[in-house]
Structures are given as structure tokens and as C-alpha cells.
Amino acid sequence: MSYHSTRGRSPALAFDDVLLAGLARDGGLYLPEQWPHFSKEDLASFAGLPYAQLAVRVMRPFLDGTIAEDDFAALVAETYAGFDHAAVAPLRQLGRNDWLLELFHGPTLAFKDYALQLLGRLFDHVLTKKGQRVTIVGATSGDTGSAAIEACRDRASVDIVILHPKGRTSEVQRRQMTTVTSTNVRNIAVEGTFDDCQDMVKAMFNDQPFRDQLHLSAVNSINWARIMAQIVYYVAAGTALGAPHRAISFAVPTGNFGNVYAAFAARRMGLPISQLVVGSNSNDILARFFETGTMSMAEVVPTLSPSMDIQVSSNFERYLFDLFGEDGTRVADFMERFRRDRQFEVGETMLAGINRLVQGYRLNDLATTEAIRQLYQETGELLDPHSAIGVAAGRARRRDETTPMVALATAHPAKFPDAVEAATGIRPALPQRLSDLFERPERYDVLPNDLETVKDYVRQVARVNA
Numbered sequence: 001m002s003y004h005s006t007r008g009r010s011p012a013l014a015f016d017d018v019l020l021a022g023l024a025r026d027g028g029l030y031l032p033e034q035w036p037h038f039s040k041e042d043l044a045s046f047a048g049l050p051y052a053q054l055a056v057r058v059m060r061p062f063l064d065g066t067i068a069e070d071d072f073a074a075l076v077a078e079t080y081a082g083f084d085h086a087a088v089a090p091l092r093q094l095g096r097n098d099w100l101l102e103l104f105h106g107p108t109l110a111f112k113d114y115a116l117q118l119l120g121r122l123f124d125h126v127l128t129k130k131g132q133r134v135t136i137v138g139a140t141s142g143d144t145g146s147a148a149i150e151a152c153r154d155r156a157s158v159d160i161v162i163l164h165p166k167g168r169t170s171e172v173q174r175r176q177m178t179t180v181t182s183t184n185v186r187n188i189a190v191e192g193t194f195d196d197c198q199d200m201v202k203a204m205f206n207d208q209p210f211r212d213q214l215h216l217s218a219v220n221s222i223n224w225a226r227i228m229a230q231i232v233y234y235v236a237a238g239t240a241l242g243a244p245h246r247a248i249s250f251a252v253p254t255g256n257f258g259n260v261y262a263a264f265a266a267r268r269m270g271l272p273i274s275q276l277v278v279g280s281n282s283n284d285i286l287a288r289f290f291e292t293g294t295m296s297m298a299e300v301v302p303t304l305s306p307s308m309d310i311q312v313s314s315n316f317e318r319y320l321f322d323l324f325g326e327d328g329t330r331v332a333d334f335m336e337r338f339r340r341d342r343q344f345e346v347g348e349t350m351l352a353g354i355n356r357l358v359q360g361y362r363l364n365d366l367a368t369t370e371a372i373r374q375l376y377q378e379t380g381e382l383l384d385p386h387s388a389i390g391v392a393a394g395r396a397r398r399r400d401e402t403t404p405m406v407a408l409a410t411a412h413p414a415k416f417p418d419a420v421e422a423a424t425g426i427r428p429a430l431p432q433r434l435s436d437l438f439e440r441p442e443r444y445d446v447l448p449n450d451l452e453t454v455k456d457y458v459r460q461v462a463r464v465n466a
């Protein structure tokens with residue numbers, strides 16, 4: 001199987017090259033040229049499999065021989081053995097046909113671990129085989145850097161440098177990054193803002209000689225392998241609740257559209273999904289699109305659910321590619337127009353087609369707090385702000401009470417203790433694995449907000465030249 005770009009102007013690549021490339025050279029995102037399909041018998045045989053075994057069955061067709069099957073099975077087993085719950089992605093019942101899929105049992109307590117923990121291992125495996133190394137560089141406002149660091153720590157072929165704005169992350173967020181003292185991990189506290197950090201990372205990627213010399217790479221959410229790994233928990237939840245004999249609906253708190261795109265992928269592969277609800281916070285560009293068919297850029301406002309404070313969802317392009325019948329030229333034109341006009345719309349017919357499956361719903365911070373409070377009173381569950389948006393959106397938009405609605409819980413409540421405490425009066429405790437976080441030694445370097453200084457630092461720590 002090979003992969004093509006959503007903009008249609010890059011050569012097709014095999015899985016291992018797509019993994020390392022991330023973004024296609026024409027600016028597009030990679031997708032499989034042919035989608036694997038699971039029959040009803042396949043899906044029925046998945047019910048009850050341990051998570052790691054199911055994961056191999058679901059992902060195997062995407063590799064197309066670029067990674068030996070035994071090696072892949074070992075990587076997958078090792079990945080999910082490090083999770084805190086025997087079921088890896090357990091379902092919890094909130095009410096009749098009302099379910100929560102807990103995706104916070106990985107090392108950093110957020111759903112990104114489910115894909116990134118595997119991605120780090122896949123990177124290392126493929127790079128070792130090719131005799132190459134990479135330097136991963138990224139910027140974080142605090143909430144997602146730790147998932148990338150945990151994914152890359154101690155990987156022999158990878159060095160990772162993460163920039164965060166000094167003094168502007170929460171202490172838990174900083175400590176989740178800076179207490180990882182593996183030799184291949186470097187944290188830089190930049191004397192500046194998150195935007196300064198992000199601008200420096202962009203500048204490093206735009207400096208072609210620097211990029212080539214250091215083999216710069218990223219593990220961001222446009223990487224196909226992340227989508228691939230996220231398909232697994234939809235299939236796990238769906239088959240546990242009765243698929244293929246019964247249809248399932250999902251509600252997904254959404255930022256970059258990567259998580260929800262994996263649901264479209266699962267459906268395309270045969271999982272009977274009857275409804276998808278896309279939950280947004282006040283940065284509601286997606287909710288508005290699914291209501292009106294118009295997508296228009298707005299300013300990002302900070303909210304209680306920072307991982308969804310996003311203006312333009314990069315993975316939406318994959319969805320457009322599907323909507324446009326895989327016409328890369330049409331997607332490229334569309335993206336070009338969107339960049340120019342900061343807005344686009346799809347016609348009424350297309351919107352009606354979209355709404356047969358997808359609905360959007362938004363909750364501002366007040367509504368989010370109210371949802372956390374109400375869900376706690378009703379079910380006894382403490383939900384983080386992102387997860388609460390998922391549950392509340394699913395309840396608000398569900399069309400059919402007889403179909404199970406599964407809301408994705410994307411973060412552990414202890415990751416966002418202030419919001420949870422404000423809503424419920426209860427401060428959620430960190431789980432066992434992080435209970436000594438405040439006693440662990442930290443390591444990070446403080447650097448001025450100066451591109452050349454940061455580049456010199458990266459040159460020194462990267463071992464590509466060694």
C-alpha cells in the first residue's frame with residue numbers, strides 16, 4: 001500500500017517514509033491510497049481481544065510489509081504494557097447507552113500517549129534500520145510537550161528538544177517535561193511567550209541547511225501514524241459495545257481534528273458508526289462549520305480546555321480530501337483560497353450530506369464548568385474540561401437514544417485540577433505513577449528569546465553528527 005498527499009503533487013510513499021516525512025512536500029497530508037476494510041466476521045472476531053492484539057490486527061494492513069510483523073507486534077505490546085489500566089482504553093458506563101472511553105491511562109495522562117508512545121518506537125525502529133538519526137524540535141504552551149518527550153525519551157536514534165515559555169506553564173506541566181532527565185531529552189525555558197517559542201521552531205524548520213544538517217523532524221498531529229494508532233480505540237470501543245451487529249456513536253472533544261479524523265477512518269474501514277459529534281470550546285470554528293457550512297478564521301481565545309484552543313485544524317484537510325472525492329487539485333485550490341480569504345463555504349447539498357453523520361456543538365467556559373459540576377453530581381465522575389465538553393456535546397446533539405453514545409475522555413482530571421476544583425469543590429489527585437512528581441529532580445536550560453542562541457544550543461545537543 002502506498003500513501004498519497006491530499007494536495008496531489010507529491011510522489012506516493014511507503015509507510016516508513018510517510019512516518020519520517022510527516023508533512024508532504026506539496027504542503028499536503030498523507031493518506032492511504034487504498035483503505036483496508038474489515039468484514040463483519042473480522043469485526044466480530046475482534047471483540048474481547050486484548051488491546052495490544054487488537055491494535056496489531058487493526059494497524060497491520062497499513063504497514064504493507066515495511067515493518068516485519070513480529071517486530072511490529074513486539075513494539076505494540078511494549079507500547080501498551082506501559083499503560084496503567086489492564087484494558088488500556090476502558091469503557092465506563094455513565095447511563096443507559098451513555099459511555100465514557102477513558103483515554104488517559106498513558107504516562108502523561110492524555111489521549112495523545114495512545115499514538116505518541118507507539119510513534120516514538122516506530123521512529124526508532126525505522127531509523128535504526130535505515131542507519132539514520134533525527135532531531136525532534138517542538139514548542140509547547142505546556143499541555144502537549146510532555147507527551148512528545150515521553151514518546152522519545154531513551155530512543156537511541158532520536159534527540160528531542162522542546163521549547164516552553166519560561167514561567168508561563170503550570171508547575172505540573174513543567175515538571176512533567178523537566179523531570180525527564182534522559183540524555184536524549186532537552187528542555188529549553190525560553191524567556192518569552194509561547195508564540196516566540198513557536199516562531200523559533202518554525203524558523204528552524206524554514207532554514208533548509210539547518211534543517212538538513214540536523215535532520216530536523218516533528219511528531220505533530222499531522223503525522224499519519226498518529227491517526228493510524230488512534231483508529232484502534234474506536235474499533236475497541238465499538239466492538240466491545242456490539243459492533244458489527246449494532247451501530248455506535250461517538251462524541252469527540254476536538255482541536256486539530258486528528259482524533260475525530262481517526263473515527264472517520266474507522267468508519268471507512270467498516271466500523272458501523274452512526275453519528276459523530278464534534279465538541280468545541282469558545283474556539284468554535286469547527287462547530288460553526290458543521291452548523292452553517294462556512295468555515296471562517298477567528299482569533300484564538302484562551303479557555304479552560306487549552307488543548308482545543310486552535311484556530312485552524314490541520315487534520316481537517318484530510319476530511320476535505322475525502323469530501324472532495326480524493327481530488328488533490330481541488331483540495332489545494334481550496335486551501336489556497338482559505339489562506340487568502342480566511343473563509344470558505346461548502347454548498348447546502350454538501351452540508352446536508354455531512355450532517356447525516358456529523359454534528360458540532362460548542363461549550364464556553366461557563367457551560368464547561370457547569371457540565372463538569374453536573375456530571376459529577378449525576379454520575380460521581382470527575383471529568384477534565386476537555387472530556388466534559390465531549391460528554392456534554394454528545395448529550396446535546398445525540399439523535400437516537402437507542403444507539404450507544406461513547407464520549408472520549410481525553411485527559412485525566414488531575415491534569416486540570418484548578419478547573420475541576422472550581423466546578424466540584426474536589427481537587428483530583430495525581431495517579432500513583434506521578435504522585436512523587438514534585439519531589440523529582442528537574443533539568444532544563446533557560447535561554448534568551450534569541451533564535452541564534454537557540455539554534456546553537458540545538459546544534460550542540462543533537463547527535464546527528466556524532
Ligand SMILES: *Cc1c(COP(=O)(O)O)cnc(C)c1O
Nearest residue numbers: 255256257258259307386410411
Ligand atoms: C490534543 C487534545 C485534544 C484535541 O485533539 P485533536 O486530535 O487535536 O482534535 C483534546 N483533548 C486533549 C486533552 C488533548 O490533549
